[in-house]
Amino acid sequence: MRKTSIVFWLSIGAFIIICSPYFVRSILWFLSGSSVGFLILGRWDLALFYMGVFSVFSLFLISNPLKGLEWKNSANMYVAFFIALFAEMFGFPLTVYLLSLVIQNSSANYRPDVAFTFFFLGSRFDLIVPSLIAGIVSIVALIMVALSWRDIYHTGGGLVTNGLYGFVRHPQYLGILSIITIWLFAWPTLPTFVMWPFLVNKYYRLAKHEEEELVEKYGEKYLEYSNNVPMLIPL
Numbered sequence: 001m002r003k004t005s006i007v008f009w010l011s012i013g014a015f016i017i018i019c020s021p022y023f024v025r026s027i028l029w030f031l032s033g034s035s036v037g038f039l040i041l042g043r044w045d046l047a048l049f050y051m052g053v054f055s056v057f058s059l060f061l062i063s064n065p066l067k068g069l070e071w072k073n074s075a076n077m078y079v080a081f082f083i084a085l086f087a088e089m090f091g092f093p094l095t096v097y098l099l100s101l102v103i104q105n106s107s108a109n110y111r112p113d114v115a116f117t118f119f120f121l122g123s124r125f126d127l128i129v130p131s132l133i134a135g136i137v138s139i140v141a142l143i144m145v146a147l148s149w150r151d152i153y154h155t156g157g158g159l160v161t162n163g164l165y166g167f168v169r170h171p172q173y174l175g176i177l178s179i180i181t182i183w184l185f186a187w188p189t190l191p192t193f194v195m196w197p198f199l200v201n202k203y204y205r206l207a208k209h210e211e212e213e214l215v216e217k218y219g220e221k222y223l224e225y226s227n228n229v230p231m232l233i234p235l
Helices: 001-034 044-062 071-090 094-100 129-154 170-185 188-219 218-226
Strands: 115-119 123-128
Touching: 001 123, 001 129, 001 170, 044 071, 071 094, 071 115, 071 188, 094 188, 115 129, 123 129, 129 170, 170 188, 188 218
Parallel strands: none
Antiparallel strands: 115 123
């Protein structure tokens, strides 16, 4: 586990060092208001398309039939986060307009780095590097969530301590929180900024509640497992 922690934090450090300049330039450009003329406005067809695809795909992977209303409420909050994100990304960039009223365009010289350009549904898109990075992280995280649920299903909902569960006790929640966090920085908006801490708190509380149930069910076996494997982050 010690080696895993070292590798994990070295990877996180390298990721931050390499990616930070792209995110900083993008955020400064986005929040300065100078990006208003470059953002797609009023394409609610695209907004609804991505909302639908992402919501269905996300719920398909993260829905847990073994849990009840509490888990479904958390999943609904997760989907609401991305509805708010895509509404501003393709519909009406409310955050940019509001901040442009109070923030001077001192960062107008900053421009986001474009990864590549493509055409979709009759529109031209410049995919910026932070969005590309966020997309890659999202795919990896969703695979992590899917593999986690697969291990649970194979045991019929029993205690799993191998695979990804050998590194953290809640790899599915780590994947979910990774997705919302990377998109918070890739495309910062006021609604998602407000929703982020509530989502983090919700999934943390859900994880703690599940652990209380597991302690009642498995007793010392789960306590020994929890003493050897970190909750969400390899430490």
